[in-house]
Amino acid sequence: MTDLHNSETESEALETREWLESLDEVLERSGPERVRELLRELSFRAHSHSVRIPFTANTPYINTIPANEQPPYPGNREIERRIRSIIRWNAMVMVVRANRKEEGIGGHISTYASAATLYEVGFNHFFRAKTDKHPEDLVYFQGHASPGNYARAFLEGRITLQRVENFRHELHDEPGLSSYPHPWLMPDFWNFPTVSMGLGPIMAIYHARFIRYLEDRGLKKPSDQKVWAFMGDGETDEPESLGAVSLASREHLDNLIFVINCNLQRLDGPVRGNGKIIQELEAVFRGAGWNVIKVIWGNDWDPLLDKDKDGLLVKRMDEVVDGQYQKYAVEVGGYIRKDFFGKDHRLLDIVKHLSDEQLQKLRRGGHDPDKVYAAYKAATEHKGSPSVILAQTIKGYGLGASGEGRNITHQQKKLNEEELRAFRSRFGIPISDEDVGEAPFYRPPQNSPEMEYLQERRKALGGYVPERRPMQTKLRAPNDELFKEFFEGSGGREVATTMALVHMLSKLMEDKEIGNLIVPIIPDEARTFGMDALFRKFGIYSHPGQLYEPVDKDNLLYYKEARDGQILEEGITEAGAMSSFIAAGTAYSNHGINTIPFFAFYSMFGFQRIGDLIWAAADARCKGFLVGGTSGRTTLAGEGLQHQDGHSHLLALSVPNLRAYDPAFAFETAVIVQDGIRRMYEEGEDIFYYITVTNEKYPQPPMPDDVRDGILKGMYKFRASGKDSGHKAQLLGSGAILNQALKAQQMLAEKYDVAADVWSVTSYKELQRDGLDVERWNIRHPDQEPRVPYVTQCLADAPGPIVATSDYVKALPDTVCRWMPRRMVALGTDGFGRSDGRESLRDFFEVDAPHITLSVLACLARENKIEPRVAKEAMKDLDIDPEKPNPWVL
Numbered sequence: 106m107t108d109l110h111n112s113e114t115e116s117e118a119l120e121t122r123e124w125l126e127s128l129d130e131v132l133e134r135s136g137p138e139r140v141r142e143l144l145r146e147l148s149f150r151a152h153s154h155s156v157r158i159p160f161t162a163n164t165p166y167i168n169t170i171p172a173n174e175q176p177p178y179p180g181n182r183e184i185e186r187r188i189r190s191i192i193r194w195n196a197m198v199m200v201v202r203a204n205r206k207e208e209g210i211g212g213h214i215s216t217y218a219s220a221a222t223l224y225e226v227g228f229n230h231f232f233r234a235k236t237d238k239h240p241e242d243l244v245y246f247q248g249h250a251s252p253g254n255y256a257r258a259f260l261e262g263r264i265t266l267q268r269v270e271n272f273r274h275e276l277h278d279e280p281g282l283s284s285y286p287h288p289w290l291m292p293d294f295w296n297f298p299t300v301s302m303g304l305g306p307i308m309a310i311y312h313a314r315f316i317r318y319l320e321d322r323g324l325k326k327p328s329d330q331k332v333w334a335f336m337g338d339g340e341t342d343e344p345e346s347l348g349a350v351s352l353a354s355r356e357h358l359d360n361l362i363f364v365i366n367c368n369l370q371r372l373d374g375p376v377r378g379n380g381k382i383i384q385e386l387e388a389v390f391r392g393a394g395w396n397v398i399k400v401i402w403g404n405d406w407d408p409l410l411d412k413d414k415d416g417l418l419v420k421r422m423d424e425v426v427d428g429q430y431q432k433y434a435v436e437v438g439g440y441i442r443k444d445f446f447g448k449d450h451r452l453l454d455i456v457k458h459l460s461d462e463q464l465q466k467l468r469r470g471g472h473d474p475d476k477v478y479a480a481y482k483a484a485t486e487h488k489g490s491p492s493v494i495l496a497q498t499i500k501g502y503g504l505g506a507s508g509e510g511r512n513i514t515h516q517q518k519k520l521n522e523e524e525l526r527a528f529r530s531r532f533g534i535p536i537s538d539e540d541v542g543e544a545p546f547y548r549p550p551q552n553s554p555e556m557e558y559l560q561e562r563r564k565a566l567g568g569y570v571p572e573r574r575p576m577q578t579k580l581r582a583p584n585d586e587l588f589k590e591f592f593e594g595s596g597g598r599e600v601a602t603t604m605a606l607v608h609m610l611s612k613l614m615e616d617k618e619i620g621n622l623i624v625p626i627i628p629d630e631a632r633t634f635g636m637d638a639l640f641r642k643f644g645i646y647s648h649p650g651q652l653y654e655p656v657d658k659d660n661l662l663y664y665k666e667a668r669d670g671q672i673l674e675e676g677i678t679e680a681g682a683m684s685s686f687i688a689a690g691t692a693y694s695n696h697g698i699n700t701i702p703f704f705a706f707y708s709m710f711g712f713q714r715i716g717d718l719i720w721a722a723a724d725a726r727c728k729g730f731l732v733g734g735t736s737g738r739t740t741l742a743g744e745g746l747q748h749q750d751g752h753s754h755l756l757a758l759s760v761p762n763l764r765a766y767d768p769a770f771a772f773e774t775a776v777i778v779q780d781g782i783r784r785m786y787e788e789g790e791d792i793f794y795y796i797t798v799t800n801e802k803y804p805q806p807p808m809p810d811d812v813r814d815g816i817l818k819g820m821y822k823f824r825a826s827g828k829d830s831g832h833k834a835q836l837l838g839s840g841a842i843l844n845q846a847l848k849a850q851q852m853l854a855e856k857y858d859v860a861a862d863v864w865s866v867t868s869y870k871e872l873q874r875d876g877l878d879v880e881r882w883n884i885r886h887p888d889q890e891p892r893v894p895y896v897t898q899c900l901a902d903a904p905g906p907i908v909a910t911s912d913y914v915k916a917l918p919d920t921v922c923r924w925m926p927r928r929m930v931a932l933g934t935d936g937f938g939r940s941d942g943r944e945s946l947r948d949f950f951e952v953d954a955p956h957i958t959l960s961v962l963a964c965l966a967r968e969n970k971i972e973p974r975v976a977k978e979a980m981k982d983l984d985i986d987p988e989k990p991n992p993w994v995l
């Protein structure tokens with residue numbers, strides 16, 4: 106047996122004891138403040154003698170709230186234990202039954218098994234539903250613990266037996282239960298999609314901040330509404346989980362509570378086998394200014410800690426690593442006695458009154474309702490900063506040999522009869538030996554004490570959680586008057602579509618009816634987009650207002666921060682800004698407030714950087730406008746490979762409820778925005794928009810007659826050739842590249858006797874949707890007159906080769922090429938960008954007027970309408986080298 110203090114001499118041990126006793130005495134006589142003062146003095150003195158004290162943001166590995174500060178438990182512990190046990194059982198059998206029905210359908214047992222107490226204390230005592238007096242608490246549930254939520258809702262009578270039987274069988278006899286929280290699939294139930302790990306935490310932080318924004322701007326009555334975010338300890342490795350924690354403390358978000366279920370395991374094995382995840386997270390959160398509450402040990406450890414006069418137990422708790430704590434979870438009491446307490450005879454003395462069985466049952470904090478309640482109460486009452494609860498639990502708690510604490514437990518989906526029987530007995534579920542093998546669901550009678558208690562608790566807290574609500578009131582979209590100047594054109598003045606959109610935004614913000622609801626969001630890019638023009642007038646949101654004199658105060662457009670500022674200037678965090686977008690775009694449901702977010706970002710750093718958050722927005726039925734600024738691989742000049750976006754529209758194709766547009770002109774943008782507001786906020790459609798705008802200046806033409814419908818459907822004829830004779834061609838252009846098509850139209854007419862019509866394709870995505878839908882209908886109705894896709898209708902009577910050019914990859918126009926009445930050539934910007942001017946870039950990527958012209962001539966030559974010689978000569982005239990290497994491999 107080794108002694109913990111074996112390196113200390115006898116006299117050093119005495120010295121240590123004297124210092125400790127002095128501290129105890131001061132504490133008793135003068136209280137903690139005096140102790141803090143003395144320790145501060147001591148550390149200054151040590152510093153002045155050049156003693157370097159190692160920095161630690163950690164406190165000892167014990168509960169933050171000591172036993173003597175623990176409030177009494179307000180509920181009936183025994184009934185709550187029985188309810189929890191029943192929910193545990195039902196959550197487990199839900200997964201087991203689904204996998205019996207269909208091998209490999211999946212689901213998780215062990216996560217909820219570890220989190221049950223964390224959730225149930227919340228459901229019985231904290232999570233408030235919406236009432237007349239109070240808005241609901243908003244809970245981000247850990248995605249793959251969802252069987253626990255369903256099992257509770259089943260007991261509450263909100264989900265039928267048929268539905269729990271159909272867990273993970275959503276397409277069976279209606280209605281099933283979705284694997285994870287998906288508002289898209291269960292719009293009456295789930296509020297927040299969380300299962301792509303890391304997104305829940307960051308969305309929760311920005312949501313809590315958005316609530317403050319709504320309150321500070323007078324859109325929502327201040328209250329003590331809380332945002333709770335439950336997550337796994339493994340999940341904290343995702344950069345999004347911890348990436349925004351300093352925002353939460355900087356903004357003093359005491360309406361935010363993180364609960365991190367530290368079961369010390371992730372999917373494959375330990376989270377920090379050789380370290381301590383709770384201590385690591387404590388340092389991160391304390392360092393960031395959060396209120397950290399550690400819930401490590403259960404009540405039965407309190408008397409042991411009381412006996413620990415020499416601090417040996419705390420020291421031992423500190424030095425044991427997580428991998429070893431996991432080992433204790435699967436081991437017998439004798440092992441724990443020997444391995445944990447056996448390091449020192451004084452430690453062994455502390456537990457000598459406990460049997461091996463009792464040692465094995467010593468509980469971890471996250472499984473002790475008293476400790477969890479104390480932590481939640483402290484967190485909800487804490488003022489001035491966000492709180493995080495770090496709760497130690499055991500993964501697969503209660504599964505015994507079939508998974509408790511084992512490395513395989515995350516994947517455990519089946520229990521055999523013996524394991525079911527053990528689980529049943531462990532939690533006292535009244536199911537007979539005969540029936541237990543069937544793994545039946547169990548719901549006690551309505552008038553049982555458990556059911557009455559459960560309902561009574563929810564009633565006291567205002568109703569059920571979670572519960573998602575549809576849009577509560579509708580808005581009226583602004584009429585043409587507001588958009589008039591965009592419809593009229595710029596009168597020859599050169600204006601970029603970005604400038605036009607920012608001006609439009611400013612007009613929307615001035616609108617009497619909806620102005621207040623517009624939420625402009627920018628990740629430190631306002632000046633790039635000319636949005637700094639909005640600073641002075643509308644203010645940048647800042648809870649403390651502006652505590653300094655801005656350097657540009659004399660400037661007309663100075664940097665104005667204000668408590669009621671309307672602009673969310675998020676700094677350089679697309680993920681954070683997107684989280685704000687989601688909070689604002691779902692406020693219609695979560696807060697009954699129809700805020701309309703416009704999130705303007707560098708288009709390259711949108712879909713490819715934060716695509717997963719955009720997917721989460723789609724799932725959450727988020728509304729609003731994503732604005733991809735500085736878009737187009739050749740339109741954004743100078744910036745080069747990492748900035749020039751030529752594929753976001755391709756990525757946008759994958760989001761089902763997203764409408765994506767690449768407008769060329771201000772009037773097109775106006776039509777799209779006006780109709781977007783109408784569809785989302787007047788009609789209540791659960792869609793959102795992606796609009797790319799560019800920084801290339803050119804005169805904005807007036808809107809031709811009768812094109813609104815075409816703009817929205819994805820294409821319309823912008824300019825007919827005006828030439829009656831000659832060969833024909835159809836030029837399709839998008840965004841700033843439409844101007845190249847217009848130039849080519851002129852070249853073709855003047856030099857090559859070709860009459861080309863120019864079409865503005867505002868949305869390949871819309872054209873593709875329509876084409877696919879029509880195609881599908883035609884397949885399913887073979888006996889009926891086939892329908893014709895819109896793009897086919899447009900070009901059916903428009904003769905000549907079709908050349909489609911955009912500032913995006915060729916795959917984008919190719920998405921609709923099979924509905925083209927004739928051969929189509931796609932020109933696009935496949936490859937890596939370059940830093941150079943627009944003209945050179947467009948020549949390099951072959952998307953300029955000369956290349957469009959050449960493409961038309963080459964097609965005409967192939968169709969034997971002209972001599973190939975003409976196309977070859979044109980190449981010379983247009984300075985195009987036929988042997989130039991393909992830019993996409995350069």
Ligand SMILES: Cc1ncc(C[n+]2csc(CCOP(=O)(O)OP(=O)(O)O)c2C)c(N)n1
Pocket residue numbers: 215216249300301302303336337338339340341366368370371372376500515
């Ligand atoms: C972004 C992302 N990557 C991977 C996964 C797959 N996954 C689901 S659960 C899990 C392990 C979770 O560990 P932890 O966060 O500790 O949660 P626990 O189940 O232990 O409570 C993984 C890797 C995911 N859902 N999301």
Ligand SMILES: [Mg+2]
Pocket residue numbers: 337338339366367368369370371376500
């Ligand atoms: Mg874990």
